[in-house]
Amino acid sequence: MSRIRQHVRGSRRLTTTTAGVAATTAALLAVALTPAAHADARPTRADAIENAASALLEHAASLGLTSAEHTSVRDVIVDKDGTQHVRYDRTYRHLPVLGGDFVVHLTPGGAYRGANRATRGPISLTSIVPEVSARKAADLAVNALRAAHLGNALKQVEAKPALIVDALHGTPRLAWRTDAVGRDSLGNPVARTVLTDARTGARIDAWDSIETAAGDGKSLYSGTVPLQTTQSGSSYQLKDPTRGNTYTGDAEGKTDLCIFGICISRAPADLFTDADNHWGTGAASDRASAAVDAQYGTNETWDYYKNVHGRNGIAGDGKGSYNRVHYGSNYNNAFWDDSCFCMTYGDGDGTTFGPLVALDVAGHEMTHGVTSKTAALTYSGESGGLNEATSDILGTMVEWYANSPSDPGDYLIGEKIVKPGFGKPALRFMDKPSKDGNSADYWSSSVGNLDVHYSSGVANHFAYLLSEGSGPKTINGVAYDSPTYNGSTVTGIGRDKVGKIWYRALTVYMTSSTNYAGARTATLNAAKDLYGAGSAEYNAVAAAWSAVNVN
Structure with missing residues (x-):
């Protein structure tokens, strides 16, 4: 069966036809980068607070401040041009004042420009002793x-x-x-x-x-999981205000209408609601079960990037994405689309794939969003393989981070979604990528000619070796046996360090054209930054790349 290729602007897709792992690719939009302002030309948070404190002394009367009142800084914003905005809370005789908050606005040079006050009336109470107990x-x-x-x-x-x-x-x-x-x-x-x-x-x-409610859901793949939802009247919405209002909706079997990469209309994402805040049954017959997996995958991916790497959301701006489940009819795919900043999941055909909402799939696809906002690795040739590998590597780290008893961490990609008709226990295998029948274990001059889902094998193999080392071993009940190109023995440094090294390489050193040689340099630079030149971690990075023939 010939490979099916679909083109959706800004999207990255995961899965296969019945014959094997199908590639679905698209070109990234060009991104114009503007130079950052000089750090020494822009006031710091401390500068803004100091400037605002001086303004309070000079303008106390116009701000309604008296000797009985005290202020505390709640928030500070410094614009790119240096304009400063300092937000205050107020107390009166040490009691919090509801409606006493105000914002002081300052010029780039720190001069007072004005203020916004929640209320303008003066505060003067004869007593602060209550008559009601x-x-x-x-x-x-x-x-x-x-x-x-x-x-x-x-x-x-x-x-x-x-x-x-x-x-x-x-x-x-x-x-x-x-x-x-x-x-x-x-x-x-x-x-x-x-x-x-x-x-x-x-x-x-x-x-x-x-505004948020602690609910739970019975997922298809990860058991019963906690969910933060939004209460709306007497019902609940599958929307998480604690993670940028990320939400999950039902595509109702519909698909996007896209021509030459431009989507004229999109499938819906009708927000899931529930009466009791206990979502799904764990069975595919309940449409909410797949939604639980999707929302849970988004939550764990958000938490991994925030808690491990300090990244607040996929774009780093604190804004959430959204999920669409039940997309199309028997759709054997899942994809991230930059143009809608959303994740989309098909239900699979039931023979080769089940619903594609597994945790490592979510981590994989949303990592494409992170890549597009950072290195923007071009989705072809060796850089395309690195793009796919980045999603496999960091998506795997999400699965390990989640520590789900029902879906424990492993170095298999998509093991939860494959069905017997697929013929293999997973989509990809990081310890020996060639086990899927197509992926490359080692670099060669022709690796860039492979589909990006297969050329990614070189970096996936590197990441496994760097994490766990070479040779046979069993981890979380899964047997691995990772070879090396040069017959060397590689000692792993642990997946936590590998995740940090790869993320820093991606976000600091890689560019749209980075190839495997460039990835070696980028990860060595990252290891040097994190652990020092000549450190055990630095030397292990070099050894793992040599073990996959990247020298």
């Missing part, structure tokens, strides 16, 4: 929480009052701010914040104070 305020808040969830028997209800100054609702007054929390009959958290006049006991305001 904390216990009374707590009781009122608990009653408000129960009333807001009328008909739902709450349990584990608690209330914590705190005395504040309320400047947000008219004339400033002493108030109790009480956070009441509990759990509903299904065990889901509920919460409500209640403002009570501390002199009269009258309610000033109240609002639900849980």
Whole structure:
């Protein structure tokens, strides 16, 4: 059967036809880079805070500040041109002021430009001693929480009052701010914040104070997993505000309409919702089960990049992507698309592949997004192989990071999604890539002529050797036996170090045209930065590259 090739702008795809691993590629859009500003020309956070402190002294009266008030810095933003914005919270006689926050704006040189204030009225209270007790305020808040969830028997209800100054609702007054929390009959958290006049006991305001909800889901491949969701009225959305509002939607079997790489229309991503915040059944017959896997894969990939590499989201800007599951009909593929900043998963044909929502697939595909925002390795020739290998390497690191009992870490790619009709236990094998029948174990002058999913084998083999070393061994119940081109014995340095070296090489040293020789140099530079020239890690990188014939 001939290979099927599809072209979608900015996308990277994973899987196969029944004959083998199919390549689906597309050219990256050219990216114009602008030079960074000189570091010494731009004020630092400390400079902005110092400048703002001087402005507060000079403009205290216009900002409504008196000797009874104190300020604390909440946030600082320094624009590219050096303009500074310092955000403050305020206390009055050591009590937090609701509505007392303000932002001071400064020129690039640090001069005062103005301010935005949440409220403008002066604060002057005759007393900060409440006439309504904390216990009374707590009781009122608990009653408000129960009333807001009328008909739902709450349990584990608690209330914590705190005395504040309320400047947000008219004339400033002493108030109790009480956070009441509990759990509903299904065990889901509920919460409500209640403002009570501390002199009269009258309610000033109240609002639900849980935007995220701790739910869980039964996935196809990773067992029962935790999920952060968004409560919306009496239901929940599969959207995670703690990870940039990443969400998962149902493509409903539809596909994108794309001509010459330009998508005229896209398949939908109808947001999954649920009544009790317990998602899926773990069976493919429940459409939410695949959505659980997709959301979980996104969460673990986000957490890996943030907690291990300090990267806040795929683009490094804190913004989440979104997932589409149930794309097309029996679609044997999954792909990342830069143009929509989204992940898409097919359900597979059931014979060669099941739903393609496994954890290492998610990590693989979303790493294409990271690559596009950093080195932007051209998706052809040796650089294309490195692009694919980057997704295999770092996607594998995501799987190890997640530490799922149902999907333990390994050096197999896509082992969860293959079916007996595929004929092999995984898509790719990092310890000896040629086990898939197509991939290269070692570099040669012709490796760049291979499909990028196969030329990636050289870097995958390097990463395995650098992590675990050569020769036979069993890890997490999987048997490996990794050979070397030069007959050498390679001693591994551990996958955590390999992930850090590869990520730094990708984000600091590789460019769109990096080939295997350039990857050797980039990873040696990264190892030198992280562990020192001549270190055991540096020497191991050199040895592992030589073991795959990259010298």
